Amino acid sequence: MTAKLRAPGWYRAALFLLLGVAFAYVLVGVVRTLMHEHTPWHDGQAITTVSLIAAPLFFLVGIGCFDYWFAWASGRPTRPEDHSSHGAHSWRDYFRVNTDHKVIGVQYICTSVFFLFVGGLIAMLMRAELAQPGMQFVDSSTFNGLFSVHAALLIFLFVIPVFAGIANYVIPLMIGAPDMAFPRLNALSYWMLPLAGTMMVLSFLAPGGAFATGWTAYAPLSTDMPLGQMFFTVGVQLAGASSIATALNFLVTIITMRAPGMSFFRMPLLVWANFSTSLLVVIATPFIAASQFFVLLDRALGFHFFDTGLGVGKDGYVLMYQHVFWFYSHPAVYIMMLPGFGIISEIISVKSRKPIFGYRMMAFSLLAIVVLGFTVWAHHMFVSGMQGWIRIPMMITTAIIAVPTGIKIFSWLATLWRGVLHLDTPMLFALGFLTTFTLGGISGVMLAMIPFDIHVSDTYFIVAHIHYVLFGGSLFTIFAGIYYWFPKITGRMYDERLGKIHFWCTFVFFNLTFGPMHVLGIEGMPRRVADYAQQYAPLNLAISIVSFLLGLSMLVFLYNMVVSWRGGPHAVANPWRALTLEWQVSSPPPIFNFDAVPTVVGGPYEYGVPGAVHGIFQSPAEARPTAGTIATSPTRE
Amino acid sequence: MEAASASLHAGEAEHHGPPAAHRSSRVDPQMLGMLLFIISEIMVFGAFFTAYFFIRVVQANPWPAAGTELPKLVAGFNTAILLSSSVTLHWALTSVKNGNRWGLRAGMLTTFLLGLTFLFVQINEYVHIGFAPHDSAQASVFYGLTGLHGAHVFIGLVLLLMVTVRAFRGHFSPEAHRGVEIPGIYWHFVDVMWVIVYCSVYLL
Numbered sequence A: 001m002t003a004k005l006r007a008p009g010w011y012r013a014a015l016f017l018l019l020g021v022a023f024a025y026v027l028v029g030v031v032r033t034l035m036h037e038h039t040p041w042h043d044g045q046a047i048t049t050v051s052l053i054a055a056p057l058f059f060l061v062g063i064g065c066f067d068y069w070f071a072w073a074s075g076r077p078t079r080p081e082d083h084s085s086h087g088a089h090s091w092r093d094y095f096r097v098n099t100d101h102k103v104i105g106v107q108y109i110c111t112s113v114f115f116l117f118v119g120g121l122i123a124m125l126m127r128a129e130l131a132q133p134g135m136q137f138v139d140s141s142t143f144n145g146l147f148s149v150h151a152a153l154l155i156f157l158f159v160i161p162v163f164a165g166i167a168n169y170v171i172p173l174m175i176g177a178p179d180m181a182f183p184r185l186n187a188l189s190y191w192m193l194p195l196a197g198t199m200m201v202l203s204f205l206a207p208g209g210a211f212a213t214g215w216t217a218y219a220p221l222s223t224d225m226p227l228g229q230m231f232f233t234v235g236v237q238l239a240g241a242s243s244i245a246t247a248l249n250f251l252v253t254i255i256t257m258r259a260p261g262m263s264f265f266r267m268p269l270l271v272w273a274n275f276s277t278s279l280l281v282v283i284a285t286p287f288i289a290a291s292q293f294f295v296l297l298d299r300a301l302g303f304h305f306f307d308t309g310l311g312v313g314k315d316g317y318v319l320m321y322q323h324v325f326w327f328y329s330h331p332a333v334y335i336m337m338l339p340g341f342g343i344i345s346e347i348i349s350v351k352s353r354k355p356i357f358g359y360r361m362m363a364f365s366l367l368a369i370v371v372l373g374f375t376v377w378a379h380h381m382f383v384s385g386m387q388g389w390i391r392i393p394m395m396i397t398t399a400i401i402a403v404p405t406g407i408k409i410f411s412w413l414a415t416l417w418r419g420v421l422h423l424d425t426p427m428l429f430a431l432g433f434l435t436t437f438t439l440g441g442i443s444g445v446m447l448a449m450i451p452f453d454i455h456v457s458d459t460y461f462i463v464a465h466i467h468y469v470l471f472g473g474s475l476f477t478i479f480a481g482i483y484y485w486f487p488k489i490t491g492r493m494y495d496e497r498l499g500k501i502h503f504w505c506t507f508v509f510f511n512l513t514f515g516p517m518h519v520l521g522i523e524g525m526p527r528r529v530a531d532y533a534q535q536y537a538p539l540n541l542a543i544s545i546v547s548f549l550l551g552l553s554m555l556v557f558l559y560n561m562v563v564s565w566r567g568g569p570h571a572v573a574n575p576w577r578a579l580t581l582e583w584q585v586s587s588p589p590p591i592f593n594f595d596a597v598p599t600v601v602g603g604p605y606e607y608g609v610p611g612a613v614h615g616i617f618q619s620p621a622e623a624r625p626t627a628g629t630i631a632t633s634p635t636r637e
Numbered sequence B: 001m002e003a004a005s006a007s008l009h010a011g012e013a014e015h016h017g018p019p020a021a022h023r024s025s026r027v028d029p030q031m032l033g034m035l036l037f038i039i040s041e042i043m044v045f046g047a048f049f050t051a052y053f054f055i056r057v058v059q060a061n062p063w064p065a066a067g068t069e070l071p072k073l074v075a076g077f078n079t080a081i082l083l084s085s086s087v088t089l090h091w092a093l094t095s096v097k098n099g100n101r102w103g104l105r106a107g108m109l110t111t112f113l114l115g116l117t118f119l120f121v122q123i124n125e126y127v128h129i130g131f132a133p134h135d136s137a138q139a140s141v142f143y144g145l146t147g148l149h150g151a152h153v154f155i156g157l158v159l160l161l162m163v164t165v166r167a168f169r170g171h172f173s174p175e176a177h178r179g180v181e182i183p184g185i186y187w188h189f190v191d192v193m194w195v196i197v198y199c200s201v202y203l204l
Helices: A002-006 A009-036 A044-065 A066-071 A091-095 A103-131 A140-174 A184-205 A227-257 A269-301 A319-335 A338-351 A359-375 A388-416 A425-449 A450-456 A459-491 A496-523 A534-565 B001-008 B010-015 B029-058 B074-097 B101-130 B137-168 B180-202
Strands: none
Touching: A002 A009, A002 A044, A009 A044, A009 A338, A044 A103, A044 A184, A044 A227, A044 A269, A091 A103, A103 A140, A103 A184, A103 A459, A103 A534, A140 A184, A140 A227, A140 A269, A140 A338, A140 A459, A184 A227, A184 A496, A184 B180, A227 B029, A269 A319, A269 A338, A269 A359, A269 B029, A269 B137, A319 A459, A319 B029, A338 A359, A338 A425, A338 A459, A359 A534, A388 A425, A425 A450, A425 A459, A425 A496, A450 A496, A459 A496, A459 A534, A459 B137, A496 A534, A534 B010, B029 B137, B074 B101, B074 B137, B101 B137, B101 B180, B137 B180
């Protein structure tokens, strides 16, 4: 037993979790004693707050994320090329600290899909409550908690990390690297996620209920909330730290570990997309960390960043929260979209057997979105009472940012043009994405217009818009990506028929659920309410019924994934006849990806170009082009 | 003989190491990682400076709050202490590059002690400054910015302590000194950031 408690793993993690709570209890007690507080050992709020910070860190130490670094720091002997924690031989290896990017990718995807279903179930509860006006199942503050946890889980625990998971699996393979640049950091960034998600779900148990401030947690609402708010404040810090660490890892991997011959303009667009996303994460995510630090300091240590009423010349500035928050959270919507753009570029090119149209413009438009993404944040604040003049430049930049996105949409359409379309599940989701995301983009440009935005602020139009871009946009690309790389990841084929059923159910019910919300919004139904006026009742009932069908269609996906993974037909190495490097190794790939680092000799999308090759398994010296044998990056007219 | 040992290890055949990754950039991965991390850190400070900007400039609050005073002179001396630690750190790095083991150890130890002194002076300043974070928004910003920086000094000190321990245990050589260089960059960043914090919070 003591051996189990000493070795890294779940036993030690559980022990350390308890130690973390004990540490928090003692720390709070000692500090409060020193400050001569009344009843220093009985402050549940303070103990919970400190526990929320300390217990996850202790857990991470316990499960073994830091063992190597502790040994290194104390000067004990370490072996940098120790691969004992690399790779999975049984399902148990997925439940421990593992440094293999493929294992971590699967860990990421499974964890975030789990939270997708948790968040989806919460949405079902909300739709049940909203089926009729009046109160049926939950009271209004529980309802506030439901939509807040729904949004927080799906944004911070699903969309952002599932993209990190897919990229984790695919990118080192795509660029011809044996692993990520910092495998141990990679493992650490994964293990922070389940902790953050668990924390957010557990907030329902906090006295006063779950955090009920929406995913935006505006001050001063968040600084006055009951204890449940701390579960969000700290949980977001964990998810944010995880996301920064992964982004840093991606950037270093992409910059320093590409295969010989893979110049920046020979990288697949998924790599470009994650490069851009990672830039956004590294630059923007610290802002949400800071905004939650402000809330934490306000709540825990009595700071006054936002409070007014301290006296003239001493007041805080309440809108500062929104500025700092949206300076992250607007780029965050691109963090939640750009990797999806990458996935779609891969699939559309492969499945229409044509080179991607305008490869360089696709790459440059990603970078343009990165830059412009930082210039539009205050369009979320048109009715906040900020200085009126800021609204005009923000309206203009918001309209401009639709241009690079439009370039991408038209490039995809041009790629499809006269292609040989293979309409299987990944492609269907890609085409579905083009439709729904364009609709979401159009309602986005509508919202950029100040007069219209004022009219529909805080109505169901906003709910419709965000679900068209995040569900119809991001989630469709995620489904497309999961189906597309499923054979590579599991070595099995999914069931095509079930995949198509899943697509058509999702596509139809999605539009029937969220499409009518535009109408509700323009008619003035406010969002974030459990009860509403009688006039909205028929449409809401219809939406609720369809949304349950949408929920059920997710079960088709789950069934397909589980059954195919266990017993689907074995997949060949390259079922899609794709050129990118991850398809040139076996399915699933060998434990260290490549026996020899491949050499890249051409662009990644030369489908339909006779004799075109992207990568070959020879060293650069052997791969020197001899006349006529290899088509080197063909120049197109 | 070779064949025998190969069959002996057949069961662990997949435990061979990966092929060395191709280096597609002249930049050191660890160095690049640290630089990106510093960019991220700069943005955290940027957010706290945003709070400073809104509360001091947009809200037009007097700075510091009426009836309070900031110890410019003591903090100025403290600035000098922190900046000199950057010099001693550079001395340590130059020493290890030249194979001067004594210089490495002395330099690291001095740097660590100077950093520790800075942190103590800062905490002492908090104790005697005469206002608390909850007194005014300006006080919140003051404690927020200097506290954030103090936390970074603490992280930096932990890194320096690791380097010092390893230096005394005989690690690092003229060929392998990345373990000194990269935490060193972080420490220089913490120093530069202090100059900005000091200028904007105390002097301006």
